[in-house]
Amino acid sequence: GESVGLHLPTLSVQEGDNSIINCAYSNSASDYFIWYKQESGKGPQFIIDIRSNMDKRQGQRVTVLLNKTVKHLSLQIAATQPGDSAVYFCAENAGSNSGYALNFGKGTSLLVTP
C-alpha cells in the first residue's frame, strides 16, 4: 500500500496473477478518486476513477473499490501483464473549497515477473 518515506512500497506479482494495490486517504470530505499509472520517464496516466457515491467501478482488467467508512481505496488488476509494471498512484480530490487540488499518495511500485 501507499506510505511515506524514501522507498516506494513494492508489489511483486507473477504474470497472469491478479494484483491488488491499496491506498488510504485521510480527508473525509474527498468525493472523487483517481488511480494513475506512471511508467519510467513518463507522466502519470489515468487508469480509472470513482466518485464517493459508488463503492465499486470496473474498467478493462481493472477494478477500483472504495470503502468510505475506513477511508480506503484499492486498485485490482486482473491477469497482470509485464506492461503493467509501473508506479501506481491514488489521488483524491480534496473538495470544492480547495479549488483544483488533487492530493496524491506516494505511490506503489508494481513489478510483474514472468
Next chain:
Amino acid sequence: EAQVTQNPRYLITVTGKKLTVTCSQNMNHEYMSWYRQDPGLGLRQIYYSMNVEVTDKGDVPEGYKVSRKEKRNFPLILESPSPNQTSLYFCASSFRGVQGVRTEAFFGQGTRLTVV
C-alpha cells in the same frame, strides 16, 4: 491527438538564471496546474489555474510564478532558480466538471530540471 506538451524535457541551469518551462494543451481544458515530483515526497502541486487570468497557489508555490493569458498555455517561471528546485515537473490539465473539478487530469511528459 489530445495531449499536454511541456518544453523543454530536460534542462540544466545555474543558480539565479531565470527560466521558463512552457505547457500547452489542445483539449480546451479550463483547469491547468503544475506539480513537482520528488523521491519520497510524491507529486506536490505548485500552482493551479481555474481559467484564463485566474491562478492560485498550491502546496509548494515558493520560488515559482505562473501566468494564464490564454486558455491553452500555462507557463511555469522560476525567477531565480535554486538547487532545491531541482526536480521533475509535470503540467496537467482537465475539464471543469459539474460542481467544480471532478474529472481526470491529463499530464504532460515531464521536465527534468537540474539547478547547479
